[in-house]
Amino acid sequence: xxxxxxxxxxxxxKSGTSVKIECRSLDFQATTMFWYRQFPKQSLMLMATSNEGxxxxxxxxxxxxxxLINHASLTLSTLTVTSAHPEDSSFYICSATxxxxxxxxxHFGNGTRLTVT
Amino acid sequence: AQSVTQLGSHVSVSEGALVLLRCNYSSSVPPYLFWYVQYxxxxxxxxxxxxxxxxxxxxxxxxxAEFKKSETSFHLTKPSAHMSxxxxxxxxxxxxxxxxxxxxxxxGGTRLMVKP
Numbered sequence: 001x002x003x004x005x006x007x008x009x010x011x012x013x014k015s016g017t018s019v020k021i022e023c024r025s026l027d028f029q030a031t032t033m034f035w036y037r038q039f040p041k042q043s044l045m046l047m048a049t050s051n052e053g054x055x056x057x058x059x060x061x062x063x064x065x066x067x068l069i070n071h072a073s074l075t076l077s078t079l080t081v082t083s084a085h086p087e088d089s090s091f092y093i094c095s096a097t098x099x100x101x102x103x104x105x106x107h108f109g110n111g112t113r114l115t116v117t
Numbered sequence: 118a119q120s121v122t123q124l125g126s127h128v129s130v131s132e133g134a135l136v137l138l139r140c141n142y143s144s145s146v147p148p149y150l151f152w153y154v155q156y157x158x159x160x161x162x163x164x165x166x167x168x169x170x171x172x173x174x175x176x177x178x179x180x181x182a183e184f185k186k187s188e189t190s191f192h193l194t195k196p197s198a199h200m201s202x203x204x205x206x207x208x209x210x211x212x213x214x215x216x217x218x219x220x221x222x223x224x225g226g227t228r229l230m231v232k233p
Contacts, residue, residue, distance in 0.1 A: 009158070041126075043207060043223040044161070093160050106221075108153075108160035
């Protein structure tokens with residue numbers, strides 16, 4: 001079945017540094033990828049939608065200069081948390097889908113736990 | 118606008134007992150409904166989905182859910198809980214099927230605990 005690989009699975013960084021999270025579709029071409037944020041014991045909140053080759057669309061309240069999203073190929077999207085602060089500590093999850101048909105399913109990565117000290 | 122309410126942030130059952138996780142939705146258009154499971158430090162896995170076909174939907178791991186329009190509900194059930202069912206469960210609603218990651222509205226989640 002379709003697999004989405006997210007890397008790293010966890011990362012600890014110091015305040016003020018930047019962290020890059022990768023989301024790869026391993027056996028399908030992901031024309032669209034989504035990034036979510038999940039705070040402890042809460043649901044997923046959509047951060048942005050990225051389409052291959054174009055700029056990401058950010059949800060209201062999400063700082064696009066802080067959360068840089070690049071979707072340069074059909075198998076890779078990256079989320080860079082710039083100048084991270086402790087309040088950015090969270091669980092980040094990506095999902096991906098192809099556009100091969102109306103019934104294209106959504107596949108989730110295993111998430112990245114970011115801790116900013 | 119769409120919304121999802123999951124009644125009970127925590128549900129505890131004994132192994133072998135019935136599992137019932139409640140989900141009520143609000144939607145101005147015919148909804149597509151999903152149940153996802155999340156194991157610790159992992160992403161979401163689709164359990165089942167309702168896409169306007171049969172109202173009783175069977176999913177993986179013995180779970181099923183019934184769409185009841187009159188009650189605006191999509192409760193998740195499993196006849197007999199297993200220890201491995203312990204996880205976080207999310208109900209979600211969309212006005213589109215499948216490839217609508219930016220159109221999914223998630224409920225707050227229900228943590229299922231299974232006692233031996």
